[in-house]
Amino acid sequence: MGSNYYFLCIDLNMGGQCGMDLPSVVDKVKTLLCGYSSVAKCVSMFKVTGESKIIAVFNVSNVIGLERIISGLARMDNIGTKCQPVVLYEKFAMKSLGVDENLGKPCDNNVTKAKQIFWLEFNVEYHGKSSEEFLATWKREAEFALGAKASGVCLDLYKVVAERKVHLLIVMEPEDLNDLAFNLPLMKENGNNTTITTRSAQSLDDYCSRISSESI
Structure with missing residues (x-):
């Protein structure tokens, strides 16, 4: 099976609610992004400066690995994702x-x-x-x-x-x-x-x- 690339943009404050511990949330997201490296390898990941936003690039050999990452993010409050297939x-x-x-x-x-x-x-x-x-x-x-x-x-x-x-x-x-x-x-x-x-x-x-x- 071949691999495909995806560009993921993660908004950590979709609802604009107050009181988010941003460093803690970012650390949890980082751990999750690296959780399925064998089938959804995170090639690069960055914190957007001055915004509660993360971007990441994935090389995916099994899309279920990526979907499990997205499912994990969905279980976290107030987080939205946008995923684009890229080459x-x-x-x-x-x-x-x-x-x-x-x-x-x-x-x-x-x-x-x-x-x-x-x-x-x-x-x-x-x-x-x-x-x-x-x-x-x-x-x-x-x-x-x-x-x-x-x-x-x-x-x-x-x-x-x-x-x-x-x-x-x-x-x-x-x-x-x-x-x-x-x-x-x-x-x-x-x-x-x-x-x-x-x-x-x-x-x-x-x-x-x-x-x-x-x-x-």
């Missing part, structure tokens, strides 16, 4: 856009080890463009992104299945990321049809180890 961006770029296979080779960059990352959600339309023009732009975008990864930029990319949406997890200084966003082919050639939503995040392990013990 590795490298595979999408090579298969659907014709990007050179050399750009899709695995890299040693590890986003999960960074203390601060940025999570960018891309929503892309192509009003006023033909499908051929749009795909040509997206190919240049993929070559740009994967070329940056190959050159040492620490990032992970996931394409939402059957949608023109992409999740980007990237380690970069805010000023540099701001400049980068203006220079992406998608923004230069299709900026009026492209929306980027950005949040800061941190490793869930790092958050759990520091939130209750670090002196500031």
Whole structure:
């Protein structure tokens, strides 16, 4: 049986009720996310900075493992989940856009080890463009992104299945990321049809180890 990837967003305060011990809840969720590693392996997990929200990426060989994780979350009060099937961006770029296979080779960059990352959600339309023009732009975008990864930029990319949406997890200084966003082919050639939503995040392990013990 093959494996599939899922992008999970967990909202820890859906009802907005007061009195939640957020660090304690986050720690419980972290334990649950790692509970079925043999069939639903958590590839990466992050606490969204300044929000009661967690994001995680799963590599799933048996969907029941993922469903049991979701069932466990459902038993916890005031928690909501959103789960999107995704594919590795490298595979999408090579298969659907014709990007050179050399750009899709695995890299040693590890986003999960960074203390601060940025999570960018891309929503892309192509009003006023033909499908051929749009795909040509997206190919240049993929070559740009994967070329940056190959050159040492620490990032992970996931394409939402059957949608023109992409999740980007990237380690970069805010000023540099701001400049980068203006220079992406998608923004230069299709900026009026492209929306980027950005949040800061941190490793869930790092958050759990520091939130209750670090002196500031």
